[in-house]
Amino acid sequence: MKRSATSLRPDRATTVRRAALGLAATALALTVLPATATATATAVPARAAAADPLARYHHQHLTWKSCRLGSGDTTGKELEQAGARCADVTVPLAYDDPGGRTITVAVSRIRATDTAHRVGPLLLNGGGPGGQTIGDPPWVRKAMKDVGRRYDVVGVDPRFVGRSTPLDCHWPTGSAFRGAGRDRAGFDRIAAFSADLARRCRIHAGDVLPFATTRNTARDMDVVRAALGERKISYLGYSYGSYLGQVYATMFPARTDRIVLDGVIDPVQYGPRLLRRVGPANRHALEGWASWTAARDTTYGLGRTRGAVLASVDRIRAVAARTPLRLGAYRVDEHMAPIVLFNGLSQDNDSAYGDFAQGMHDMLRAADGQRVTPSPWLAGVLKFELTGAESPYGSVQTAILCGDGAAPHDPEVYWRDVRRARAQDPLFGPVTANLNACAFWDRPRERPTTVRGDLPALLVNATGDPRTIYEGASAVHRTWRSSRLVTLRGADQHAVFGVYGSRCVDAAVNAYLGTGRLPATDITCRAPAR
Template sequence: MTASTSPDGRRRPHRGRPRRFTARAAAAVALSLAGALTVAAAPAAPRPAPDPLARFHDQDLHWKSCLLGPDDTTGKDLEQAGAQCADVTVPLDYARPEGRTITVAISRIRGTDTAHRVGALLLNSGGPGGQTIGDPPWVRSAMKDVAARYDVVGVDPRFVGRSTPLDCHWPTGSMIRGAGNGRAGFDRMTAFAADLARRCRTHAGDLLPYATTRNTARDMDVIRAALGERRVSYLGYSYGSYLGQVYATMFPGRTDRVVLDGVEAPEVYGPRLLRGTEEANRHALRGWADWTAAHDAAYGLGHTRGAVLATVNGIRSAAARTPLRVGGHRVDEHALPVVVFNGLSQDNPTAYGDFAQAVRDLRRAAEGRPVTPSPWLASTLEFMLTGHESVYGSAQTAILCGDVPAPRDPETYWRDLRRAGSRDQLFAPVTNDINPCAFWDPPRERPTTIRGDLPALLVNATGDPRTTYRSARTVHRDWPSSRLVTLRGADQHGVYGVFGSACVDSTVNAYLATGRLPSGDIGCPRPAA
């Protein structure tokens, strides 16, 4: 969402409606000498109920340096961009605002064009569980001249990043795994998922019920009020698009300009949100294979698409027989498909090259040769196979499981895997596998029923392998006042300010500048390489 404020002389949102007084004329045309006309005042309207969140809405934010220490690269980037940071106090449980509190960390780069100020632009980069506090510098760069009219605000949602943490002390940064090729592998993953859920109950059980998108939206409205804004603008990517839909539904009238990029349809969102992305991922894999075949001299993975895909399939088969040794890690049939899946969300030469290097390293490992993994593969394996990023995986899973209930019977997942695996042995075991939500306590609240319409700007690539183009079209259909900007011919997740499409970027910036949506939907061609 969005939020903005100025610590000196900030505007406060109007609290309640003004009292209205009505008058009843009781005319008594007397035959006396006075001949007076008397008027009786109606009883005053009742006073508005006290705001139970007043102490949060009216809090004074202490703005400070974003730099946490000499190794804080995010803080250095924010410092160079002129950002400041603050901690916003919010209730842990909005049903008991007088109880325990937590903090939500925000950053802000103030707008400089105060004469044409629009307000605050709140950011969410997705996940769930993704940090956004470091995003204002690059978002301002993407906004070009219009950035001066906004206070650009990055938010680490509750339990994420610099906010009060939720840590289940996992041995992994992600709950996502491949199920393997048989029942024995699936049973291992069922035990793995159950163990992750148990760790969360043990180490973070007091926080789990409050890790939800609805509570994150409530936090955003506290941020709006604390920043002194009546309405906020919002830029949300991926999961952030769903968060934007929830906020606009729960707090109608408090959004100004809304941009949702990589749009998640509400009926898709939940613990099994990757189901249905298999074809988009196969398409992305073929696109990468074409590029890699054209660069066979650099990577040696095959000079045709078919040869490159055969290399990937050979690595998958080898990992299913015996785990591959890559540096200090063992990459088995459960981890290998996730590495491939993680390599396919960005459609550009840098991301393609990183993934091609990783596949080259994995092929060498499959051949029994010693391997020192390339930087992208090393960081991916550290994320998946160590507890280095436990906080990320913990928060992401807690939000997904806390929002929407998942099937609890492992046999449901096994049946889905057998059906989908007959068509796809690489991605279906990832997108249909069981996860810790099968062993989670039921959500405390029902999922939000998203409002019927909102004049928002929606952005999506046709080949998005995470939030599919079908999802974007579904939200556009449900919000007839919205406009859809389509990037054609790209297997790209997240477009505005990321992909280098002048067509997309200029359309979004025009909307942010004027508040007027395009007269119709817009199709943007893939930029020339």
């Protein structure tokens, strides 16, 4: 969703490109902080505490403050300019031990200005898992147009993410995901790499790993609701955030108001191996990009036809499998080349296509033996994937995926899957079927959530979404018979509302948020012809 190919997080404006997949993607162990001065767990009478073990969290006093952490804090500056204020909410590390260790969850809020018609709070999650959301209220408020004035728009960095109490496994990479390579030796290298990532997490964050789960994030959301003094919340969740919304609505069914899920995950398919079904959608997106690029051969030099562009991509993959490509300070081998390609496919617009095409131009030149300084987009992807510069993201993403559901522990299961997938798609198969650190993780502390049988929510998905495929939205819509589905046809786009620029989709979402009434029937919108 510079985020790794495994980030289930949408790409919004200039910031969204930081999470291309949406899943994937230090000497000191994780410090679990006590309640800070900005979040005070209030003392409550003994009778109330006995009736509600979380009473001191539900009734805590929040101190709202400036969102800027310093002169270089761009996110804080944007929040401040939009009129947002920030606070830290204290939550228990373990909900079955509410009197024990605590952590903090960072929130931002732009308050409603149309107080006469105020609906309530709209909590946001921008995906990941592991993605920051605290900076999202300004652009979401803008996307909501006049309806936004009726909501308190609230961004929440989930536990262990961003400005919340951190989790950092001190990885030498920003992502747990790699391609399996062309043979068993390559697969074994990635198995060893994955086992090492899991080992680092046990060393540096083992005492809190069991509590990095979607169920605990949903519990934190409900503490945020109560601390805000609200009986119910509305919710807008993108990508992984759609799964979080489903879990919250299941665990706290009386606490939901208006629910919008964009880029919808089928909860039956969610887990450490969520990528297994996305190969065909990514192949389709790659072909669409190749057609766009072929029409601009004088700019990118990758071929004058779609077939010629795809042949250039195959050449990049084949050469990287023999000898790593040299791109500035980075080396791209058979494990990394398909990840870079995967990272380039989540957004269906000229800017994203151009960045990806320039990156492929750089990689093709490197495959031809030329000395190459990677373009900004490609340099960002490689820095993220091949260094620990943004490693907390990968640590948290993996901890949540592994904590939410068990993965097979036998490498032979993955090796068989990789061989089958490679036969169908030599480029993406060794990525989508491969193992990751979850194969070496401890068993989850809780069982996965069985999502509720129905919810009158508004679902949004593009038919060509390469991260949260359209079949996921269709599956949830069939289960939630009271829901409505807004479909964007003809776009290979991950996340739509406020992101893609579809007036049809944006109008449908805002109408629902404004009235609380779902459309009478499902809605189909069409992407503009290129």
